[in-house]
Amino acid sequence: MIKKVLITGATGLIGTELVRQCHREGISVNYLTTSKEKIENSENYKGFYWNPKKGKIDVSAFDGVTAVINLAGATISKRWTKKYKKVILDSRIAPINLLRDTLQNIDHTIVHFISASGISIYPNSETKLYSEEDEEVDDTFLGEVVLAWEAAAAQFKNMGMEVSKVRTGVVLAKDDGAFPQLVKPVKFGVGAPLGNGEQWLSWIHLEDIAGIYLFLLKNQLEGKYNAVAPNPVQNKKMTKMIASKLENPLWLPNIPAFAIKLFLGEMSVLVLEGQLVSSKKIEQLGYPFKYYNLDNALQDLL
Template sequence: MKLLIAGATGLIGKALVAECREAGIEVHYLTTQKEKIEEKEGCRGFFWNPKKGILDAEALEGVSAIINLAGASITKRWTSRYKKVLLQSRIETARALHQALQQNRHQVLHYISASGISIYPSSLVQLYHENETAISEHFLGAVVVQWEAAADAFEGLGIKVTKVRTGIVLSKDDGALPKMLKPIKMGLGAALGTGEQWQSWIHISDIAGIYLHLLQHQLEGVFNAVSPNPVTNKKMTLLLAQQYQKNIWLPNIPKWFLRLILGEMADIALESQLVASEKLLDAGYRFHFVNLENALEDLLG
């Protein structure tokens, strides 16, 4: 089997490429950075410029599925200019791939797109399944709606579409975890806002495993990609501190202060999404890390 991955050089992409290689799946990948193009056994990179619709048709040769992970990082300050980049980078990448499939002979049967649980409205009590119809009114909610619509367009090409609503990915290399750990390691950790907000997390090896499972079983539709045991921000903070034998002695960091230093991006830390992963379990996926304690022990222990 040969797979094309866009955004393969990022946090999830690197773990996924490694999983694919282990499973004997050949990988082509698209990168916007020429210096990231490499050719290793079973893994070949191609340059693309999604904004201009530039994509080397050779990248599609022999490919039966596409996984699109590409998109500008949500952890840079959300100026109005950058908000456009956040949205456009996701729409343009899907469009460029769609256009390439329309314009070239190909054997692609399955399109799998990254998506986010931030589509769900912030709630301390609601448990979100994939069939939820309420949509967050915040910026990221609107981004996810348009991102998923861009993925759905592949159905018009007769291709199966899967959308992976991803929770907070925990990895020691990058993403949320090193950022959460910084103050804690200095003994300055504190819960954020009320600390009651739900954080639906997923271990890096599970998010890579989930993409592989969806691919290998050709599962289509929306899937929440979160561990079966979300925690509150307060519990997450305490468990992280425990890993470094630190106490949480500071009061919670108030919402207004987070908004002052992070601007609208503070939503990422303050919103509450309690998300269910039964659909994945029913689809036969077996999590490596079900509890946060075990996940942190693996990543940091």
Template sequence: MKVLITGATGLVGTELVSMLLKGGYHVNYLTTSKNKVQHDEKYNGYLWNPDKGEIDPHCIDGVGTIIHLAGASIGKRWTSKYKQEILQSRILTTNVLHSLLKNTQNSVHEFVSASAIGIYPSSTDTVYTEDSTERDSSFLGTVVQKWEAAADEIAKLGIRVAKIRTGLVLSGKSGVLKEMAAPARFGLGAAFGSGTQMQSWIHLTDLAGIYYYALKNELEGVYNAAAPHPVTQNELVKTLARVLGKPYFMPNIPKFVMEAVLGEMSTLLFDSQNVSARKIINEGYQFKFLSLEKAIEDALK
């Protein structure tokens, strides 16, 4: 079976591509750089330019499933210009794929799209399921809503669509955990604000595993991608310090300090989303990392 992946060279994409190739799948991927196009027996690259609406139509030749991971990182300072890039990198790319699928004869029957738990409002006491209708009105919440709406347009073409709402991804390669580990290695780890905000985390292996599972089992609809046991940020930082064998004594960093340093992006440190993993578990997915401590140990080894 042949799969087309966007964002194949990113953190999640790299892990997923490895799983797919080991599983016997043929992988096509899209890139904006000619230097990243390669053609192997089971791994082939194709060019696209979402800003101009351009895409190599051969990328979907023989493809049954598209896994859409592309999107600009939310981990850079949110200037007005970059906020536009965060939004457009998700909407434009989805729209380009929609146009290709609508106007080109193809065999695609499944579309699996990245999404985020940032669609849910920040709350320290609400447990969100996929059926929760509350929506966050912040910039990030609005981005996710528009992102999912763009994916829903593909469903109107008669293609099965699954949306994977991702929590805090634990990886030592890049992302939040790597940034948190840097000061923690010197015994300077600290939580932000009250530290009571809930962190719905997931190990990188499990996140890629859920995409793989969605593909193999033809899942449809929305799925939260977060481990079954979310923790407070205080517990997250404390566990990180324990794994590194470092003390945890620094006072929490006040919100106003991070707002001064990061601006609007500081909301990533203070938002609280406690999401349920029950739906994906009921579908039969078995998490490899249920323990936060073991997840961090593996991510940082």
């Protein structure tokens, strides 16, 4: 039985919900933070300072811990300048390498390493359903990032640990992440499908993404897992469903792809491309989705 876990990125969107769910299950959380102001110290929630850029880490963070959940990584929803692309990549690889180097040099009790990853490893497609068995890698910047991210996580296998990679879809949460950005234009009466609207959105509710991490942790499951809800939708359908829930009619034509590319540059792939991703593997292992389809997710979020 897992009693204590170390989480990186614990104060972020997914991390905050995961901490809540761990505590509900009686699991204590140690967390690493780059901000000394965010260090708390209660019985079941203890913060420790680290600075992956400078290779600094408080090793007492590992005391009594049997698993690490790595959620560290800068947001991808910020303009991809050459400089910021380096930030996106480094913010995912440097923390993992620091954890690896530290654990190689101390006595520890960690048997399981669970790392965030992304479904953007799969190539953009409107027709192919991707499962964890698929080996193709998207030739975009994000495909490269996820490949490097997963390779970095795989190193813990050589240290005798179980390794899990959580390929996360588009996380839907009330006040943060992608969802408020999808809702805003519809709320103001200027919502419209993006590009041709056919691109798939393999989404997951915040409670379920945290739930999947907890499920892998408690059952000590290793391997790659698609963390997406069982019913992906296309961009035009999601836009229509949000409009219907808000009772705001859609009257604008689709926003043309060229306009979005002009505005967002290379990061336009985030909204113009998508992957149809299967959740069968995690379902068959017994994970019970709370938000199975978009209708009940929107019911909760709007």
